Amino acid sequence: MKNTDVPILRCRSNPGSTTSWIVTLVLGLLVCSARFISSTEVNGTHCVRPYDTPPCDCKVGWYGDKCTENCSSTCSSGYGCNKTTGKCVSCKAGYHSFNCTLKCPPNCLNESGQPAACDKDTAHCTNCQPTWWGSKCTNKCDSNCKNGVCDFVNGHCHECEVGRTGENCSEECPSDCWRRLCHRDNKTCTGGCTPGYFGETCDKKCGGNCKEVECTVNGTTDASSKSMCARCTGTGQCHSCKSGYWGDICDKLCPEQCTECAQNNGTCGSGSGGGSSSSSDRITGHREGEIAGSVTAVILLVVVAAFVIYLVKRTRGCNSLLGRCRGRRQSEVDENVMKNLAQSSGDNTVEV
Structure with missing residues (x-):
């Protein structure tokens, strides 16, 4: 019944x-x-009110007209499944599909040790592991991305490895950037230039007469020492010149009498670096020569003056009309004059 x-x-x-x-x-x-x-x-016993006329309202985790079917174990706990079809409302982390029986792609990001998460219906990852990108994280980030990390949506590198530039770090920095460091967008060198080059992209060479400088600090060549290595400024002006040159780009010769001169005005003896001692020796010798010449000139003047005085005294006893001296012949006078002149010159000779 x-x-x-x-x-x-x-x-x-x-x-x-x-x-x-x-x-x-x-x-x-x-x-x-x-x-x-x-x-x-x-x-069945899984209806909320078992005495209701079928279909009854099922408890969480069950479905069917009589609530006798069990929802998939990978449906999210607390949500269960559709009471008629058995489709999971949502899946546990790491699963997708109609009844959450398929695992998410392996490179989907998992957080705090939890299984990778993906969309229940499409299996698209909500995020990727750091070195993967794409809707299902099947694409590997470019090796030129710093640490291999890129945007999980489009694959663009967040940062580039040293020496790389461009949107996807696929281009090289200019070869003469210091330590190959350059700006990602415009290739301008961010760490200065290697010794001997200048300019925003370090594509210009310093003057050939710029002096080479020590390129190490405490035995290292790290970025902090780049200013010690530069031969010229960012505009091409030499920090110092090689011996024998001066000027902003060291394109002018020092005066002949010196091998070192000031870079700003070419003054002898004011240059920097080696060679200053030889320049000083040359200048000292030049001054000694000038002094010797001056002494010789003074001696000659003294000799001439003595000769003139002698002639004046001797001619006072001679007849100016007849051209003869008292008690002496003209030849004797001339002979005595020559002897006195020779004696005077010998007594006043100065050794230089």
């Missing part, structure tokens, strides 16, 4: 028949118990 065919007994008040009232009560209890047992067998 179906539960719908169980007669509904109505209790009637019949104060004159106590026995009848008790019989009616017992029969009612029996009918209600039969209905409960019958409905449980029909709907």
